[in-house]
Amino acid sequence: MTAPSATYGEPTKRGVVGPIIAVGAVIFVIALAVVAFQYFQKINAVTVSATTAGFELVDDHTLRVNVDVTRDNPDVAAYCIITSMNYDKAEVGRREFVIEPGGAKTQRFPIDIPSRDVPVAGKVYGCSDKLPAHLAG
Structure with missing residues (x-):
């Protein structure tokens, strides 16, 4: 019987692309919220x-x-x-x-x-x- 690693290859290491995309998405959402907050503050400041x-x-x-x-x-x-x-x-x-x-x-x-x-x-x-x-x- 052959070892599972010989049949399926070496187990792959978990990539870093997924976490980078997740962190980038979180930063984007936070930046969008800050811009929206400042925009609504400016609109409400019209005198x-x-x-x-x-x-x-x-x-x-x-x-x-x-x-x-x-x-x-x-x-x-x-x-x-x-x-x-x-x-x-x-x-x-x-x-x-x-x-x-x-x-x-x-x-x-x-x-x-x-x-x-x-x-x-x-x-x-x-x-x-x-x-x-x-x-x-």
């Missing part, structure tokens, strides 16, 4: 928001956009960036405007955006209550 409430063409190079701005704390200054777009949906103008402290929680602002092409639409790019240095003061 100023704005929506476009209509727009009109003033002339071939100026678009007037009505922007409704809502602030969690109206006693703090804020700013928003709005853009104008042409028929190709390319940005052709941009304007920053400051909302001074005070007033109602939600306010409407008519903003004229100078444009380098015929503007056909406007949109809110974003808002914040952390004024950059060039707007503060």
Whole structure:
């Protein structure tokens, strides 16, 4: 009778590939959880928001956009960036405007955006209550 090792070959040693994949998967899941947590923290930290409430063409190079701005704390200054777009949906103008402290929680602002092409639409790019240095003061 032959020995089992002669028939089936030498018993293989357990590889390290399986544990490496398992550790990599655990690290990936932890990293994904951290990124998701930070993302939801950032979303919940929004203190100023704005929506476009209509727009009109003033002339071939100026678009007037009505922007409704809502602030969690109206006693703090804020700013928003709005853009104008042409028929190709390319940005052709941009304007920053400051909302001074005070007033109602939600306010409407008519903003004229100078444009380098015929503007056909406007949109809110974003808002914040952390004024950059060039707007503060």
